Amino acid sequence: MLSLQDAKNRFSAVVEAALAGRPQKVSRRGKPAVVVLAAEEYERLVKAAQTQRGSFQEHLMALPADDVPRAAARPRDVEF
Template structure:
């Protein structure tokens, strides 16, 4: 784990470590801020996320329709 200042000062070492397959965590003010990983690992994670995602149409079709009661509201009286 690196602090932001250390990561800036030793950026080449951070990149080399990420390229070797070890994602590098960087903290800011003692709290986790970012993770630096290789481009290949990023693409792998992105492809896995896209493959596991269902289509929006399937998501809408899976919405329960008969279980939801409809409101029985009528028009309101309007007088001028």
């Protein structure tokens, strides 16, 4: 893993490595921050995620209807 400063100093090499199929992890203040990867690989990952994910409606319809415990609270009387 490269520090941010090292990645800045060697940006061309970081890009070349990513284009060669070796994603480059970069840390900031000692913690993982970003990964530099080739645009083709990024597009492949996005496309794969989209094909695995259904629509929001499909997600809602897949939720278990009877298995979810419902609150037994009753509305309270309110005086106006």
